[in-house]
Amino acid sequence: MFAYCSDPSALDGLSWLACYLTSGKHMLFYGSFATVLLLLAITAPVALAFGFAGAMASRSHFLPLSLLGKVYTSVVRGVPDIVFFLFFVIALDQGIEWLRHKALCPDWTAAVRQGNDFVVCPQAKMPLSTAPESIHEIYNFSLAVFTFSIVFGAFAANVLYGAMNAVPRAQLETAHAYGMNNRQSFWRILVPQMWIYALPGLGNLWMILIKATPLLFLLGVRDIVYWARELGGSKTAIYDYPHPDWRIYYFLFLLVFYLAFTRVSEIVLERLTRRLSHGQATAAGEELRRAA
Template identity: 70%
Template sequence: MFEYCAEPKTLEGLTWLSCYLTTPKHMEFYYSFITVMALLVVAAPAALAFGFGGAMASRSHFAPVRWLGKLYTAMVRGIPDIVFFLFFVIALDQGLEWLTHQIRCPDWTEPVRQGLEFRVCPAAKVPPNNASPFVHQAYAFALAVLTFAIVFGAFAANVLKGAMDAVPRAQIETAEAYGMSPRQTFRRILVPQMWTYALPGLSNLWLILIKATPLLFLLGIQDVVYWAREMGASKSARFDYPHGDWRLYYFLALLVFYLTLTRVSEIALSRLSRRLSHGQATRAGETLRKDAA
């Protein structure tokens, strides 16, 4: 990055370190932090949407929909995350390619499944082989977001269903007595009040989601843990910036990053909890009333 970095062999001290920390590989390492944050920003609302849908399905009066909602939460919650990540991504990727293959290559005579290999026509590759690296990265990121959303959405569904059930029945009956329709009662009474009961569980899910981001590596995305291991490994004299085993320092940097992110999340969630508990007939709401008095 700097002009004086043209001859790494002649550098020493802080000058050497400044050049070492600004190599293209380190830029990719720094970019991976943005990737992790982007995943959290996109996957959390997506998981909440899946969870809300699963909770509504589990509470449905229509039996098939209720069974589907319960099956979704039970199946995903009962499968280890790493197994689901590996199976679902491969199955979804091959399913998309198989559908594209049926549409674009109807005259293909060779079997798609050949032993342990899965082969489709070149035009059915998703994304295409000649696509730019950005398209491949965006596709992998989209698969990651969908997978995280489905997995953590199942846990969120259980939390949200419990929160909906925790809203006092008297609140619902009062709304009905005032002539509100079931849809109005749901939108104006049930949903606004359930967040107070759901926030503790959703807060834990958010922290677990933060800790689960290293699973990105399983989906073909070079995340912060991958680069910390790669950059911190021993580099011999044949490299421009040789060094010993520095993985300890790189992983200490990740430790600081995740602890800082967790602490900031705890502060934000605590303030949100106080805001949602204000005026509520809960223990937290009673505490706020006593403090104000």
């Protein structure tokens, strides 16, 4: 980063520390925070969409669709997250490569399953071995987003299903009495009012999602935990910046980051709860009416 950093062995004190903290690997470490924030920014709305679809399916009067929604929420919630991440990502990756293998290499005669190995033709690899490193990172990140969305979408579906049932039935009956059909009462009466009941559960899911981001390294993404462990480990004289085991300092920095992030999230959720409580027949809504 700085011109005087070209010879780390000649540095000491603050100059050494400044060059150390601005080295190439530290730049990747700082960039990994953006990776985590991007994962949260994409996963949260996608998981909410999965949850909304799952809740609607569970409420459906069409039996196969209702069973599909209930099986999705029950099975995914019943499997430990780390097991689901390890199994689902491998299965999804191999499924994509198998479909590409069947389409691109119809003349391939060897078995795809060869003991513990999964062997497809080179053209079917996803991504291709000749693809740049950025393509591999984007592919792994996409798998991570999809996996996180499915897992947290199942929990969100259960929360939204309960929130939909919490809306007073009398309000839906009143909507029907005014001539609304089921679709109109759902979108105009049920959906706008369910969020105040769903927000506590969704807020908890958001906090859990934040804490689950360190599992990114299981999906092949170099996240902040990976770099903290990599940079903080003991470095001998063969490295440009040798130092003893400093992992405790890196992980303390991550502790501060996560605590600050969750505190900001709590403030936002409190304000959102207050905003959604206006006009609602809830304890918070009644408190706002009395204060006014």
